[in-house]
Amino acid sequence: MIKTVDLTKIFRTDEVETTALNKVSMEITSGEFVAVMGPSGCGKSTLLNILGLLDNPTSGELYFSEQEVAKYSERNRTNLRKGSIGFVFQSFNLIDELTVYENVELPLLYMKVSGSERRKKVDEGLERMKIVHRKKHFPQQLSGGQQQRVAIARAVVTRPMLILADEPTGNLDSANGEEVMNLLTELNKDGTTIVMVTHSPTDAEYAHRIVQLFDGHIVTENIKQVL
Numbered sequence: 001m002i003k004t005v006d007l008t009k010i011f012r013t014d015e016v017e018t019t020a021l022n023k024v025s026m027e028i029t030s031g032e033f034v035a036v037m038g039p040s041g042c043g044k045s046t047l048l049n050i051l052g053l054l055d056n057p058t059s060g061e062l063y064f065s066e067q068e069v070a071k072y073s074e075r076n077r078t079n080l081r082k083g084s085i086g087f088v089f090q091s092f093n094l095i096d097e098l099t100v101y102e103n104v105e106l107p108l109l110y111m112k113v114s115g116s117e118r119r120k121k122v123d124e125g126l127e128r129m130k131i132v133h134r135k136k137h138f139p140q141q142l143s144g145g146q147q148q149r150v151a152i153a154r155a156v157v158t159r160p161m162l163i164l165a166d167e168p169t170g171n172l173d174s175a176n177g178e179e180v181m182n183l184l185t186e187l188n189k190d191g192t193t194i195v196m197v198t199h200s201p202t203d204a205e206y207a208h209r210i211v212q213l214f215d216g217h218i219v220t221e222n223i224k225q226v227l
Helices: 044-051 074-081 100-110 115-128 144-156 174-189
Strands: 002-012 017-028 033-037 059-064 085-089 162-166 193-197 209-214 217-223
Touching (some): 002 044, 017 044, 017 217, 033 174, 044 162, 100 144, 115 144, 144 174
Parallel strands (some): 085 162
Antiparallel strands (some): 002 017, 002 059, 209 217
């Protein structure tokens, strides 16, 4: 599904040049659950942004579904993301002025899905995440765990091939964090590919493979046996 070859990202200002990723080569196959770990500043979030087509690399190759997309324009990246990639963030990134239902519906509006189909998909997503009883509430009326369930429902409502999760349990207590990880595991068992950035060794244990980054390099990969 995803392949990178010598992927490099350099951030430049007038005085400073920072190499966030340095010739990263990796492959992620369809149906995998991959955890990316490493200290702060090692390039984890930069890698996730590039894999999610939110940014372009400075150099190197990036293949998404066998298309070479490293030099795609912002418009082409946006079109490819729609319906293909879902995002789950540590801070939830819900819109406070919209209800739970409206937050989950938003990606479908961007895709110009018909009203009847939107209602069906949103209700299915909220049911699956066990949050349908809160669909008329606003994000600030929910607990952190409930907000993250809404965020996951929004990420999967378009049935994407890939979910990218950036510290998905970072703002949650252990019970809610475990619940979110179980939801991600269920989605992966249903065939969704998941790439997750995490500092948590506990969360990383849910993955099939753990990739360790340090100073923009992959330093180790631990492939686990999946029973």
